[in-house]
Amino acid sequence: MQVVEKIAGMRHLRRQLAEPVGFVPTMGYLHDGHLSLVRAARAESRSVVVSIFVNPTQFGPQEDLASYPRDTERDLTLLTKEAVDAVFMPSAAEMYPGRFGVYVDGGKTAGRLEGACRPGHFRGVATVVAKLFNIVRPTRAYFGQKDAQQVAVIKKMVADLNMDLEVVALPTVREPDGLAMSSRNVYLNPAERRAALTLYRSLCLAQRLWREGETDAGLLRRKMVALIEKEPLASIDYVSIAGAETLDELDEVKPPVLVSLAVRIGGTRLIDNIVL
DSSP, X not given: OEEEOSXXXXXXHHTTSOSSEEEEEEOSSOOHHHHHHHHHHHHHOSEEEEEEXXXXXXSOTTSSTTTSOOOHHHHHHHHHHTTOSEEEOOOHHXXXXXXXXXXXXXXXXXXXXXXXXXXXXXXXXXXXXXXXXXXXXXXXXXXXXXXXXXXHHHHHHHHHTTOSSEEEEEOOOBOTTSXXXXXXXXXXXXXXXXXXXXXXXXXXXXXXXXXXXXXXXXXXXHHHHHHHHTSTTEEEEEEEEEXXXXXXBXXXXXXXXXXXXXXXXXXXXXXXXXXX
């Protein structure tokens, strides 16, 4: 496995990689969710590239850029075991030199939900992913469905900008009790970890009610909110029932529907979703 820190070095290495190339962009502090993407890329590709880059442009002024969990040595050990061919680990200065000034707007899809709560977030996401795609030039890029809106924004960007690759979204990987795997779970103390299960329980409630025949999206939202509000450590940012592609909020459930939410548990902000 080769570790590359410079864009020029990654481009040079890319010319030597056997096709097709699978690519998994990450911010590091890897867990089984990330590794499931790496394994899918390994199964479908002759070469696999993983990037580790905590992207500063997708963090707001009061967010956790400085404290975001990092463990590069552990990450590289895990990726070596997965037979990854190359790891691209640029610095912020390498990706955003002093003269940098062009950003990618995520469009209408980026303005909802996470975009409304975190202004500028998806501009940073779309910009860094576009840069990584241009540098790595993958055949396929793999993302987790836990970040469903991110997947929608990236698919739209790839389609609208005629990027020559396939975006593959894979199911959310969960802990045995249902909590979606996330690098930020490490912030949770034991009481908060138990409280965090309210996210998954509320999603399961919406799914159960829908399977029983309920199609009133407003009622599903209210039921989810009521369940979450029973948890003293939980504070809701949003609960959404929206079209899976447009992210337009719905009055009536007409699949495919994205049921998503962002909830603060103590000081930690968590997101999760399911698709009906």
